Amino acid sequence: MTTQSIGGKPTAQPTKTLETFENPNQARDFHIHMEIPEFTCLCPKTGQPDFAIIYLDYIPDQTCVELKSLKLYMWSFRDEGCFHEAVTNTILDDLIAATQPKFMRVTAKFYVRGGVFTNVVAEHRKAGWQPLPRVELTQFESQSNIRG
Amino acid sequence: MTTQSIGGKPTAQPTKTLETFENPNQARDFHIHMEIPEFTCLCPKTGQPDFAIIYLDYIPDQTCVELKSLKLYMWSFRDEGCFHEAVTNTILDDLIAATQPKFMRVTAKFYVRGGVFTNVVAEHRKAGWQPLPRVELTQFESQSNIRG
Amino acid sequence: MTTQSIGGKPTAQPTKTLETFENPNQARDFHIHMEIPEFTCLCPKTGQPDFAIIYLDYIPDQTCVELKSLKLYMWSFRDEGCFHEAVTNTILDDLIAATQPKFMRVTAKFYVRGGVFTNVVAEHRKAGWQPLPRVELTQFESQSNIRG
Amino acid sequence: MTTQSIGGKPTAQPTKTLETFENPNQARDFHIHMEIPEFTCLCPKTGQPDFAIIYLDYIPDQTCVELKSLKLYMWSFRDEGCFHEAVTNTILDDLIAATQPKFMRVTAKFYVRGGVFTNVVAEHRKAGWQPLPRVELTQFESQSNIRG
Amino acid sequence: MTTQSIGGKPTAQPTKTLETFENPNQARDFHIHMEIPEFTCLCPKTGQPDFAIIYLDYIPDQTCVELKSLKLYMWSFRDEGCFHEAVTNTILDDLIAATQPKFMRVTAKFYVRGGVFTNVVAEHRKAGWQPLPRVELTQFESQSNIRG
Amino acid sequence: MTTQSIGGKPTAQPTKTLETFENPNQARDFHIHMEIPEFTCLCPKTGQPDFAIIYLDYIPDQTCVELKSLKLYMWSFRDEGCFHEAVTNTILDDLIAATQPKFMRVTAKFYVRGGVFTNVVAEHRKAGWQPLPRVELTQFESQSNIRG
Amino acid sequence: MTTQSIGGKPTAQPTKTLETFENPNQARDFHIHMEIPEFTCLCPKTGQPDFAIIYLDYIPDQTCVELKSLKLYMWSFRDEGCFHEAVTNTILDDLIAATQPKFMRVTAKFYVRGGVFTNVVAEHRKAGWQPLPRVELTQFESQSNIRG
Amino acid sequence: MTTQSIGGKPTAQPTKTLETFENPNQARDFHIHMEIPEFTCLCPKTGQPDFAIIYLDYIPDQTCVELKSLKLYMWSFRDEGCFHEAVTNTILDDLIAATQPKFMRVTAKFYVRGGVFTNVVAEHRKAGWQPLPRVELTQFESQSNIRG
Amino acid sequence: MTTQSIGGKPTAQPTKTLETFENPNQARDFHIHMEIPEFTCLCPKTGQPDFAIIYLDYIPDQTCVELKSLKLYMWSFRDEGCFHEAVTNTILDDLIAATQPKFMRVTAKFYVRGGVFTNVVAEHRKAGWQPLPRVELTQFESQSNIRG
Amino acid sequence: MTTQSIGGKPTAQPTKTLETFENPNQARDFHIHMEIPEFTCLCPKTGQPDFAIIYLDYIPDQTCVELKSLKLYMWSFRDEGCFHEAVTNTILDDLIAATQPKFMRVTAKFYVRGGVFTNVVAEHRKAGWQPLPRVELTQFESQSNIRG
Ligand SMILES: [Ca+2]
Ligand SMILES: [Ca+2]
Ligand SMILES: [Ca+2]
Ligand SMILES: [Ca+2]
Ligand SMILES: [Ca+2]
Ligand SMILES: [Ca+2]
Ligand SMILES: [Ca+2]
Ligand SMILES: [Ca+2]
Ligand SMILES: [Ca+2]
Ligand SMILES: [Ca+2]
Ligand SMILES: [Ca+2]
Ligand SMILES: [Ca+2]
Ligand SMILES: [Ca+2]
Ligand SMILES: [Ca+2]
Ligand SMILES: [Ca+2]
Ligand SMILES: [Ca+2]
Secondary structure (H helix, E strand, O other), X not given: OOOEOOOOOOOOOOOXXXXXXXXXXXOOOOEEEEEEEEEEEEOOOOOOEEEEEEEEEEEOOOEEEOHHHHHHHHHOOOOOEOOHHHHHHHHHHHHHHHHOOOEEEEEEEEOOEOOEEXXXXXXXXXXXXXXXXXXXXXXXXXXXXXOO | OOOEOOOOOOOOOOOOOOOXXXXXXXXXXXXXXXXXXXXXXXXXXXXXXXXXXXXXXXXXXXXXXXXXXXXXXXXXXXXXXXXXXXXXXXXXXXXXXXXXXXXXXXXXXXXXXXXXXXEEEEEEEOOOOOOOOOOOOOOXXXXXXXXX | OOOEOOOOOOOOOOOOXXXXXXXXXXXXXXXXXXXXXXXXXXXXXXXXXXXXXXXXXXXXXXXXXXXXXXXXXXXXXXXXXXXXXXXXXXXXHHHHHHHOOOEEEEEEEEOOEOOEEEEEEEEEEOOOOOOOOOOOOOOOOOOOOOOO | OOOEOOXXXXXXXXXXXXXXXXXXXXOOOOEEEEEEEEEEEEOOXXXXXXXXXXXXXXXXXXXXXXXXXXXXXXXOOOOOEOOHHHHHHHHHHHHHHHHOOOEEEEEEEEOOEOOEEEEEEEEEEOOOOOOOOOOOOOOOOOOOOOOO | OOOEOOOOOOOOXXXXXXXXXXXXXXXXXXXXXXXXXXXXXXXXXXXXXXXXXXEEEEEOOOEEEOHHHHHHHHHOXXXXXXXXXXXXXXXXXXXXXXXXXXXXXXXXXXXXXXXEEEEEEEEEEOXXXXXXXXXXXXXXXXXXXXXX | OOOEOOOOOOOOOOOOOOXXXXXXXXXXXXXXXXXXXXXXXXXXXXXXXXXXXXXXXXXXXOEEEOHHHHXXXXXXXXXXXXXXXXXXXXHHHHHHHHHOOOEEEXXXXXXXXXXXXXXXXXXXXXXXXXXXXXXXXXXXXXXXXXXX | OOOEOOOOOOOOOOOOOOOEEEOOOOOOOOEEEEEEEEEEEEOOOOXXXXXXXXXXXXXXXXXXXXXXXXXXXXXXXXXXXXXXXXXHHHHHHHHHHHHOOOEEEEEEEEOOEOOEEEEEEEEEEOOOOOOOOOOOOOOOOOOOOOOO | OOOEOOOOOOOOOOOOOOOEEEOOOOOOOOEEEEEEXXXXXXXXXXXXXXXXXXXXXXEOOOEEEOXXXXXXXXXXXXXXXXXXHHHHHHHHHHHHHHHOOOEEEEEXXXXXXXXXXXXXXXXXXXXXXXXXXOOOOOOOOOOOOOOO | OOOEOOOOOOOOOOOOOOOXXXXXXXXXXXXXEXXXXXXXXXXXXXXXXXXXXXXXXXXXXXXXXXXXXHHHHHHOOOOOEOOHHHHHHHHHHHHHHHHOOOEEEEEEEEOOEOOEEEEEEEEEEOOOOOOOOXXXXXXXXXXXXXXX | OOOEOOOOOXXXXXXXXXXXXXXXXXXXXXXXXXXXXXEEEXXXXXXXXXXXXXXXXXXXXXXXXXXXXXXXXXXXXXXXXXXXXXXXXXXXXXXHHHHOOOEEEEEEEEOOEOOEEEEEEEEEEOOOOOOOOOOOOOOOOOOOOOOO
């Protein structure tokens, strides 16, 4: 029997609180990219589960978002009803509130519904912040370090 | 025998009406990307079926297009004769009429005809709307969350 | 306006008749592989369109199936209600009836429905026919003939 | 605000009941492949969510599993604690009980945990059933029907 | 015997004439992309066959190039001697003469010769025409609509 | 002007003669795989060009086929009318006649016609020849030796 | 400053002890596949770090290897000198000692050294154990559940 | 027994010293891209190993970084505790100190932790240095030089 | 015996002379891309062979580089000692001297050394030459013209 | 100037001697796979360079081939004239002579010549040696450990 009640004390709980730590190099505009593939919520119309992969790109100011709390935050949507367009904006709003970044972009790629694929991209720029002009270099694609 | 008349009441009908819902974050220019892989129409010259995949990229203003009606709208071309270049522009026109977006791009990728592949890309910008200057970040390609 | 009634005489009609031609090398068991990416029918429950890609692998006996009639045959399902498992078996039955092959395999890969992907594989062997034991060689994957 | 209580009547409920329909071609051993990418359960030790993609390959006997109920069955694990190895075997057991297939294989590919990827494959053969010897043909890889 | 003289009346002939049709949306700058993978000519030095894939990207003005005549035009090079750099420019010149586009780019990717791969890209802009500034959106890569 | 008459003496001519050289290790059953991507002939019905990629896999006996003559042999089909199924068998017949191999397989992958892709595989075994039983090892996929 | 002494109590230690748990379905021969991408040891000749990805495929008998202890076991090689061929056999030996499986295969793919890539595959079968004859089905390749 | 003490004199030692050589073309702004796939350090919280691939893109001024010392420098993090965001900035700082480049970008792609993937990108521009405006050409993707 | 002295007169010799031909369309800024995958030289420190793939992108002015002499030029490095950064700049210098192009970029991707991959990109612009502003179109990725 | 005479004492020389070391687990039939991407020789007809990637798969008996000497052995062909089919058999012969393996397979994939790609596969089995019957498991394809 695979199904069983959850024994003992859970090691963690879903949370709306996003913890942060001090940006180790506040003088430099650098870019943090995170992928959180384990997002699920409920469809507000039908109550059925929805799934997405969430991508976070940001340039921190004074704080960075802590990885483990980011994971628990994503877990917090598991039993909530969420529309695709709205939840992407909400995640961005919550991350802005927690970290006050110079720049932040949230990309949500939802699993197919009705034969249609939907992705949503929302971003925020701190008032007065300007990106450095991009230095465009030839880009090279990575490959595996091993064979096979 | 696989063929059978369609029993009972169909659950939906093709339609030219595109339903919309209120944009949940009208203050922010955000990007919605949708892929509708199940487009088919007829060749106006020969009457034979044509196939394409339709991609929609837009920045909503006050309304977003509703996913299910978008699907039924695409179905509405099933028995119509359509030239590649024209139908792409028509889909864009209909979506503009329904949603009045800040920006919209329709990309149609048609299946091969006569050994030639044809894609058509058409877009629209709301009068006076300007995109925010793009913040160019290093881009990372997603991979599978599983192995195999 | 992209939509228009189909003018003049259509150049072809959907058909249930599969035309054949004489196998040019009946002494040799050889393998013909065909891919027909433009299959669509209707869901018998809901009346909504379904889509699939059909693959045909066979070892002909006295006749081969003619490419153009195969295409028109696939078109004939456009307005019929078909269950996934049943239509795959029906296509195989019809191709057997037309060509009486030594061996035939039909593979149907349906587009996602309800978040679930379904493929069906059905095959037939002529009574008394035995495949030659396979000579297993190292296999090499093809790449593009051009760069970019 | 993206979070909202689920309004009205949900259109469906998770269920342990797997519905079936009559195999349309019981005389032929044919192969049905299904992919269910939206599986999630809980870790029995920590209570945290786990994710997997489930693959089903089977040769039906008298009944086939119905797609929609299969989806609702997979949903039923959402709030249950499951070990990787055990849940894969349970899913196989439940599908055997429902459909009594000639052959069935369940493959579960779990998302990474502790930097380790785990896949589990379990299969069942009906007593006395023998597969036809495989006709080995050259295999060809599908590509996109469109360009780009 | 596979070789045979061509029986009856050929259905089409190679031609240097590029037929056009009226652009269905002349008010909008839209993009047409065509791929013609079946280009072959002769090496002017050795008389041996050369092969390439030709890509056409253009923004039409008053006319669009007709697909079938484009194919017959490409066929017209089959028995001609052509240098890589020159033939790419000639194709562009002929397409400009036929369609007077706002913008046009011809890309030719030649098969390897002497272990070296050569691609040639040539483009034309109508006097006074300016492209709209590009709206840069996150780009998403398409995948197959089926599994396998 | 790209088109020009072919000047001087062509360096080579298409030919039906396949040259061979002595197998350097006749005691060992070894496997030679060749890919000839530049095959074109004419459709016997319409006179229009057809294209294919030809793959040759063989285990030589006393002679091997010489690469350059193989290329000129493939060129010899350029102005001939050929059906897909027939030409594949003819190429195999001609290569058998020239090299009398222990084993030979010809695979022809034709470019799309009427939206349908066709591949043909034909093979030959010398009377009395038996392949060694295959030693099945784990297979590893190659990657690029460079980055990017 | 990124470098810092490790504060507090480490949460885990490398270990040579492989923990196990009871096989949840001992009546069925099922297959567990694990990938451990974070293997590093030292070159016994030069003392420099070596890297590999370790793959484990096994059919458990009475016990399964516990994921977390497997990770800590792999960590235990971090400061040891190991030859490629030897360490792969040692890992297999240790896993056999811990779990006494019906079948086990260890595959190690080492990072390039001297421009040469090396993979090692070693396996073990329990005395008297026979695999069930494989049911060969058409195989389908997974793709992403999302677009982009 | 795979484990053994490291015999004799190690051929090299990890080092914080980055050696350089004179830039062979100081008049030209050119781009050097290096990939160092063998980076490992320790998690400062748990003491457990972390892994990453490090990418270096730079435009040298008077000196270039020497490949072998770069490798030994990366080795120097093997027993140090490092946070993802901080170590990426430290590597950039050290490389700037050693080479005083016109431009430098360090990209670190860390292995998954807690189901979350993290990449960090940091860059530096010499005071007063301006990149040449990029000449944007059509880009072509490389493929393998061999078949299979 | 595979090794043999080279018989007769070699058909070609390595050379430092790059031959050119007249640019067939000097009025138009067009782009020529060439890939030369067969570059090898010697490491100046150790005398051991090095390998790279060389990519050439240029906009010709009055002359184009001739393909065959380009190949023989690349051969000329076979017995020379070359540092990665220096040889890339030298190839660019030699090609500039021969063709005086409007624009030229040389990209060298070297095979792994010491576990590190190195690519070098160098470019040249003719004094006073300005690229036309790029017309940015949607880009489409090519796929194979065949199946399998 | 990139070209320079090779200074000092070369660190290694090409050699026909293949060094070996004792097989660390002679009781077990295990599989070693090696990829040597840096093979070049000369065409015996024209004297021009040829290139290939060499793959080695073997089951050692009492000795294994030493990686560094394998590399130097491959270097030894750099100035020799070699036919494709012959050199592959010679490499296999030399490796057999050096290691007396239970089983060995050499695969050579040559770069394109005359538009034709050639691969050669040759193998050897020790007299009386039988492979264990293969345990066929579901195979899973590896992916990158990082994102991007
Ligand atoms: Ca990797
Ligand atoms: Ca792989
Ligand atoms: Ca996925
Ligand atoms: Ca392929
Ligand atoms: Ca590509
Ligand atoms: Ca694509
Ligand atoms: Ca498709
Ligand atoms: Ca595929
Ligand atoms: Ca390569
Ligand atoms: Ca690439
Ligand atoms: Ca895959
Ligand atoms: Ca992707
Ligand atoms: Ca490959
Ligand atoms: Ca391509
Ligand atoms: Ca191709
Ligand atoms: Ca990538």
